[in-house]
Amino acid sequence: MTALLDQLSTLLTTRFGVPPEEVRGEATFADLDLDSLALVELGLVTEKEFGVRVKDDEVSTSDTLATIAKLIESKREAA
Numbered sequence: 001m002t003a004l005l006d007q008l009s010t011l012l013t014t015r016f017g018v019p020p021e022e023v024r025g026e027a028t029f030a031d032l033d034l035d036s037l038a039l040v041e042l043g044l045v046t047e048k049e050f051g052v053r054v055k056d057d058e059v060s061t062s063d064t065l066a067t068i069a070k071l072i073e074s075k076r077e078a079a
Contacts, residue, residue, distance in 0.1 A: 004069045015045060025046055025066035
């Protein structure tokens with residue numbers, strides 16, 4: 001798991017109460033019981049934590065943690 005995935009995992013467990021054993025790169029947000037409202041909050045938190053904004057229309061409950069990590073990395077590189 002990359003450093004970014006580790007940071008996202010920690011964020012999901014501490015901020016959203018996801019049990020650590022459930023957080024894995026291939027888990028979808030639906031698997032983690034995160035709804036669309038939680039994903040909006042996640043977008044705001046990623047801006048604060050990682051310096052990039054994940055917009056509401058860029059993420060869905062069917063996305064995985066690894067997908068979001070790749071999105072954040074690509075936004076960082078583009079900045």
